[in-house]
Amino acid sequence: MTQPQPTAGTLTTESGAPVADNQNSATAGAGGPLLLQDQYLLEKLARFNRERVPERVVHARGSGAYGHFEVTDDVSAYTGAHFLGEVGRRTETFLRFSTVADSLGGPDAARDPRGFALKFYTEEGNYDLVGNNTPVFFIKDPLKFPDFIHSQKRDPFTGRQEPDNVWDFWAHSPEATHQVTWLMGGRGIPASYRHMNGYGSHTYQWTNASGETFFVKYHFKTNQGVRCLSSEQGAELSGTDPNSHQTDLLQSIERGVYPSWTLYVQVMPADEAADYRFNPFDLTKVWPHADYPLQRVGRLVLDRNPDNVFAEVEQSAFSPNNFVPGIGPSPDKMLQGRLFAYADAHRYRLGVNHTQLAVNAPRAAASNHGRDGLMAVNPQGRYARNYEPNSYGGPVETGRPLSAPLPVSGWTGTHQAPQHTKDDDFFQAGELYRLMSEDEKARLVANIAGGLSQVSREDVIEKNLAHFHAADPHYGKRVEEAVRELREG
Structure with missing residues (x-):
């Protein structure tokens, strides 16, 4: 997308009138009080007061870049999505990275999950894939999400993140152990x-052209190799360069070193989900690769920096309910909650017409009957009708659903997820621990003990220790000993 370049010319007000003096306000005589009639001064100050929109409640601090996704392997047997339908097909993308818990002013090198929100500008509309740099999450039901975030954000009284709050929530949420x-x-x-x-x-x-359905999980593997920081390195970098990740991304793209990721998917035939040994829609679980191996799909490359961070990164809006034909939701409770929550957050932050902003606007023609609201453009003209059906032409429904229907049954009400034979909050956390090298285990234990030892309540500490013991007896014992040593030291 070509950006207009700045040109020399006459400075004007927002209404287009030429500005005579941009250095001195109008006053009642030399050295006198300012005049209310200085409309240019009032315009500049009023706009300055409104330069920012409400900060994201989560994922506030972020960086982004444009790029493209190219299909390298045929996956048409699994999905009819056009942008994935042919090897070699390219689709423009925008990717926003973020930290989750801290505010817009927080450091990039914090110990925190990272958002990985990807917008595909496809020929059938925008497809938003809203994920993280971890394959799992702390909770499995969106009803707990506000409580979880409140426990991780700054305490209303102390104004800082409190270990008591963080670990108290985790103590009462055993599914967070993984x-x-x-x-x-x-x-x-x-x-x-x-x-x-x-x-x-x-x-x-995913639904293919024949109507067959599959459940999938996406994995973007970095082609730069995984590199991480220790707690000590992160703390030092946070103090010396809070913008470290933003600077690294910006400078690498500017010098032509374009970061890339290879996309793989795990594919589960839909009829295998009900009898799988654990709930495949539980966000606290991974699918073992031995059961569903990674299958390569394509390559994502970032090759262009935004020209304006506010306009293009802060005003970028992603919602997991932006699907395209061939891709749809699953019964994943957390996904179902986010289908509403993400879009609603953007309507609050940016207004109901945020999809008309350049970074969010689909490259495919958008045609619907939405009208008015804050910052409405309404380009449809005098003859367009904002209702359907009508007798004057205009957009009409296709009758073709984007994805296959999901079967439902049972009584309405609040239910726990049905138990599969191997559903467990701790087994996969133990599996992850047992995969680690001895050095990795030592750092994990030190990181947990460093936070848990600061908790003031013994019962909260004991509840958390029980989770680690349940995951792996050796894991729990080491954490318990490290916490005791720090509290007695």
Whole structure:
């Protein structure tokens, strides 16, 4: 997308009138008070007061870049999505990286999950894939999401993140043990955005041209290699260069070193989901690669920096309900909650017409009956009708659903997810621990103990220790001993 270049000319007000003096306000005589009639002064100050929009509640601090995705392997047997339908096909993309818990002013090198939000500008509309740099998450039901985030954000009284709050929530949420092991382990602080993997995290549905359905998980493997920082390195870098990841991404692209990722998917035939040994729609679980191997799809390359971080990174809006034909949702509860929450967050932050902003606008023609609202453009003209059906032409429905229907049954009400034969909150956390080298285990234990030892309540410490013991007895014993040593030291 070609950007207009600045040109020399006459400075004007927002209404286009020429500005006579941009150095001195109008006053009542030399040295006198300012005049209310100085409309240019009032315009500049009023706009300055409104330069920022509400900060994202989560994922506030972020960086982004444009690029393209190219299909390298035929996956048409699994999905009818046009942008994935032919080897060699390229689709323009925009990728926003972020930290999750801290505010817009937080450091890039914090121990925190990283957002990996990818927008595909496809010929059938925008497809948004909103994921993280971890394949799992702390909770499995969106009803707990506001509580979880409140426990991780700054305390209302102290104004800082409190270990008591962080670990108290985790103590009462045993399903978080797997993600806590990821977060506190060696990959908890990526060295840069270029040196981390990205995951769709959720389970999604793919439907092929014949109507066959599959459930899939996305894995973006960095081609730069995974590189991470220790807690000590992260703390030092946060103090010396809080913008470290932003600077690294910007400078690498500017000098022509374009970061890239290879996309793989795990594919599960839909009829295998019900009898799988654990719930395949549980966001706290991974699918073992031995059961569903990685299948290569294509290559993602970032090759252009935004010209304006606010306009293109802060105003970028991603929502997992932006699907295209051939791709749809699964019964994943967290995904279902995010289908509403993400789009609603952007309507609050940016207004109902945020999809008309350049970074969010689809490259495919958008044609619907949405009208008015804040910052409305309404380009449809005098003869367009904003209702359907009508007798005057205009956009009409296709009758073709984007994805296959999901079967449902049972009574309405609040239910726990149905139990599969191997559903467990701790087994995969233990598997992850047992995969680690001795050095990785030592750093994991030190990172957990460093935070848990600061908790003031013994019962909260004991609840958390029980989770690590349940994951692996050796894991729990080492964490318990490290916490005791720090508290007694």
